[in-house]
Amino acid sequence: MISLKKRFFAELIGTFFLVFIGTGAAVITLMISQGSTPPNSFNIGIGALGGLGDWLAIGLAFGLTVAVLIYAIGHISGCHINPAVTIALWATKKFPGNEVIPYIVAQLIGASIASFLLAGVLGMAAVTVGGLGATSPFEGIGYTQAIIAEMVGTFLLMFVLMGTAIDKRATPGFAGLSIGLTVAAVITTLGNITGASINPARTFGPYLGNLILGGTNLWGDYLIYLIGPIVGAVLAAFIYQYISSEEKLPAGRTIRERE
Amino acid sequence: MKCYMCNLEGKETDAVAICIVCGMGLCMDHVIREEIEVWEGGFPLPSKKQEHTLPRILCKWCYNALKVD
Numbered sequence: 001m002i003s004l005k006k007r008f009f010a011e012l013i014g015t016f017f018l019v020f021i022g023t024g025a026a027v028i029t030l031m032i033s034q035g036s037t038p039p040n041s042f043n044i045g046i047g048a049l050g051g052l053g054d055w056l057a058i059g060l061a062f063g064l065t066v067a068v069l070i071y072a073i074g075h076i077s078g079c080h081i082n083p084a085v086t087i088a089l090w091a092t093k094k095f096p097g098n099e100v101i102p103y104i105v106a107q108l109i110g111a112s113i114a115s116f117l118l119a120g121v122l123g124m125a126a127v128t129v130g131g132l133g134a135t136s137p138f139e140g141i142g143y144t145q146a147i148i149a150e151m152v153g154t155f156l157l158m159f160v161l162m163g164t165a166i167d168k169r170a171t172p173g174f175a176g177l178s179i180g181l182t183v184a185a186v187i188t189t190l191g192n193i194t195g196a197s198i199n200p201a202r203t204f205g206p207y208l209g210n211l212i213l214g215g216t217n218l219w220g221d222y223l224i225y226l227i228g229p230i231v232g233a234v235l236a237a238f239i240y241q242y243i244s245s246e247e248k249l250p251a252g253r254t255i256r257e258r259e
Numbered sequence: 260m261k262c263y264m265c266n267l268e269g270k271e272t273d274a275v276a277i278c279i280v281c282g283m284g285l286c287m288d289h290v291i292r293e294e295i296e297v298w299e300g301g302f303p304l305p306s307k308k309q310e311h312t313l314p315r316i317l318c319k320w321c322y323n324a325l326k327v328d
Contacts, residue, residue: 001307074302089303165303175302 002076004099008106010077014069015110018062018081019205023133024118025061026195029054030130031122052188059187059196067180074176082199083107088158088233092241094166104201111205119213127215134206135195136221143224146194150228151235153186154198158236167244197225198232262286264318280321291322 002010033054066081073079078095080086083104089095118133119126126132137146160182165175183198190196197203203225207218263283265272274284294312317325 001305007305070302075298075300075306078301078303078305080303085303094304161303 004102007077007099008102010073010079011081011103011106012110012113014073014077014079014081015107015201016114017069018065018199019111019114019133019202020118021065022058022062022202023115023206024122025058026133027118027122027126027130029058031125034129052191055188055191055196056184058191059184062187063180063182063184065180066183067176070176070179077103081107081110081201082157082229082233083201084154084199084229084233085158085161087230088237091234092237107201108204111201112208113205115205115209116213119209124213127210127213131215132206132209132213134210134216134218135197135203135225136218137194137224138192141193146221146224147228147231149190149193150198150224151232153190153194153196154229154232155236156186157182157198158233159240162237162240163244167240194224194228198229200226200229260284262289264289276316278318278321279316280325281318283318283321285316285318289319291317291319293317293322 069081070079078089080089080103086095086100086103086107090097090100115132122130137143141149157179160178161175164170164178186198187196190198195203203222207222209215211217211219260274260277262270262272262274262285265286265288272286272288275287276285276290277283278285293315295315297309297311297313298306299309300306
């Protein structure tokens with residue numbers, strides 16, 4: 001197996017790109033929507049569509065990045081790029097416990113670097129206008145509602161991951177595409193509810209960036225993006241295992257070939 | 260089956276293997292045995308290199324044609 005040090009870097013790089021491209025799409029959508037005063041030639045109406053059109057675009061930026069990263073580093077580190085996925089795989093005894101912390105640390109570092117680099121590339125407007133793509137419940141959405149929404153979204157993500165990647169009966173080669181499309185679908189729907197994180201690392205980076213660069217301090221909401229995704233992913237892993245397992249043959253019916 | 264390469268050299272030697280690519284019969288002097296690494300697993304778990312390699316029998320020509328490095 002590839003050494004833990006190299007897999008650490010693979011997870012870091014993977015989460016970096018997920019957050020840079022994904023939250024980058026969110027930040028740029030907000031910046032384009034805002035436009036400038038007085039209007040200039042770049043105020044071309046992108047983002048003015050609002051609603052699901054914008055969320056689909058953001059969802060696809062995340063989803064396509066996830067899909068290609070799975071094909072790029074899936075065989076190196078497993079391409080979890082999400083602490084909820086790492087924890088769920090560990091909870092179902094598919095991933096060693098002593099590697100959980102290194103993986104999560106790598107994911108958090110990668111996400112943080114991405115947020116700071118995004119601010120560096122786009123300037124302070126990325127923080128003041130785009131909030132670095134930080135997630136937060138939308139108006140009228142309570143704390144518990146937000147946790148449930150994140151839980152449902154991450155449940156679907158982990159459920160698809162179990163069915164397309166862990167299950168040996170799955171059609172080979174389609175996991176990356178399936179999971180990427182799942183991420184895009186979830187973000188399109190949950191976007192205007194919670195910001196659709198479904199990944200504690202994806203929220204950690206922008207939160208840290210905002211805190212240090214003078215943006216809005218949203219750490220009070222972080223539990224939503226910690227509890228929801230982790231509970232959702234762990235539940236999905238166990239439920240998939242249960243519904244996909246065959247009933248054991250009675251002892252008397254066990255077939256033994258010649259030894 | 261006789262060794263094709265030996266036959267070209269005017270000798271007649273029994274073949275002990277067949278090239279997996281072209282099907283040429285080969286004697287022990289002309290056979291090339293490659294050891295192929297086997298990696299198992301992958302997303303969402305890291306791939307693991309298996310302890311045992313997979314043997315691949317080739318003739319000199321196919322070995323040279325397939326050689327990447």
